[in-house]
Every structure is written in C-alpha cells, then in structure tokens.
Amino acid sequence: KLNRSLHNLQVEKGFSQGTIEAYQLDIERGLIPFLHQRGKFAVREVTKADIRAYLDYVATARGNSSATRAQKLAAIKSFFNYLVENERLEANPAASIRGPRIPEKEPEYLTEEECIRLLETIARKGRPRVRERDMAIAILFLHTGLRVSELTNLKLANVDLERGQIKITRVLGFFSMITASLI
Known part of the structure; x- marks a missing residue:
C-alpha cells in the first residue's frame, strides 16, 4: 500500500x-x-x-x-x-492534526566577496576539462537562486536563448520562468 x-x-x-x-x-x-x-x-x-x-x-x-x-x-x-x-479506510486519522509551527528563517546568501572568491577558485583550481561547465553551473546558481534539484533536472529544451529565459520545474510540478541576464 x-x-x-x-x-x-x-x-x-x-x-x-x-x-x-x-x-x-x-x-x-x-x-x-x-x-x-x-x-x-x-x-x-x-x-x-x-x-x-x-x-x-x-x-x-x-x-x-x-x-x-x-x-x-x-x-x-x-x-x-x-x-x-482508494477506499481502504473510511477516514484519515491524521487529518485534523495540526503541524508544529515552523519559525521563518531568512535565506542565507553569499556576500559579493564570497561569490567572487568562488568563481576565482573555479577558474584557478578547476580541472581544465570541466572548468567551463563548473563555471556555468556556479554562475547559474549565483544569478538565479536555483535549487540543486532544479539544476539537475534542467534540460536543454528548458533554455530559451532568444528570450534569455529558463523554464524551471518547481515544487509539486509547478513551473517558473526565470529570466537570466547571463544567457
């Protein structure tokens, strides 16, 4: 079940x-x-x-x-x-249970200096065969705020170079269009 x-x-x-x-x-x-x-x-x-x-x-x-x-x-x-x-039970025993309060947390952002240091590290120490890919991934993260799962699910068909947009599958299958000036 x-x-x-x-x-x-x-x-x-x-x-x-x-x-x-x-x-x-x-x-x-x-x-x-x-x-x-x-x-x-x-x-x-x-x-x-x-x-x-x-x-x-x-x-x-x-x-x-x-x-x-x-x-x-x-x-x-x-x-x-x-x-x-699916008619295996008449009622959900958890239906009326309220969840705990979750304190809102401010998202943590990298400072401008940390962003620069990250990109410089990739440029300096990245393996030559994958340096461009790693740099593109880092820039995409920094400019769009994508989640790792969103990036790994990204397909070439989701990228619209003419409009400078990326179609992202968000939570529960909803889509977002992210316009990225870096494209």
Whole structure:
C-alpha cells in the first residue's frame, strides 16, 4: 500500500523523487516500527492518538526539529489520504492534526566577496576539462537562486536563448520562468 501511495504522489501530484524517498523513510523506518511497538499491525487500527504519540516521540526522544516533524506529519497525512481516496479506510486519522509551527528563517546568501572568491577558485583550481561547465553551473546558481534539484533536472529544451529565459520545474510540478541576464 505504501509503494502505491508513493507512486501516486509522484505521478499524480508531481512530488519530487527526493520528497518521495523522504516520505518512504518516514513511514517505513519511523511510523511503522513505532506502531508495531504499540501493538498496531493494521492501518485500520491506527488512531489519531497513535499519530500524536508518534509525533511527541520524535520531538522528545529523537529531538526532531519542527520542520522535521512537519515533514513526518505530511508523509503520514499523504499516506492515509491515499488509503481513504482508494477506499481502504473510511477516514484519515491524521487529518485534523495540526503541524508544529515552523519559525521563518531568512535565506542565507553569499556576500559579493564570497561569490567572487568562488568563481576565482573555479577558474584557478578547476580541472581544465570541466572548468567551463563548473563555471556555468556556479554562475547559474549565483544569478538565479536555483535549487540543486532544479539544476539537475534542467534540460536543454528548458533554455530559451532568444528570450534569455529558463523554464524551471518547481515544487509539486509547478513551473517558473526565470529570466537570466547571463544567457
């Protein structure tokens, strides 16, 4: 059931492979062993209290951050939603559980000096065969703020040299057009 639920998230909902793998670990190595310790071996037996107890456990015994607990809850909700949508359960026991507050963090940026130092290091110490590629990657990161996953999923067809734009697949399969003056 878990594998089908994860496949559904990827194919129908557009979740990234990284999210799918994280959700799988959260369920297989986190929630399921915890439930087994509580004597719960069938999804129909799982209650809201069990899920709350699991979230309390990962907060106290494991010291998981608010963001990690929120991810675990999202994985649990998605799994049980799938079971409800496919008529394996009548109700999602996690549906009404609210996630922890996640403090907003300011993004960290490189200073202009750090950017220059990075590019100079690539120019000086980069291997000759891949120096141009590495420089292009670094410049793209610095000018656009792309995530690593967005860069690795970038295809030549996503680059419009005439308009100076790059089509990026963002979270949940949404697209963004980034206009980059460097193209």
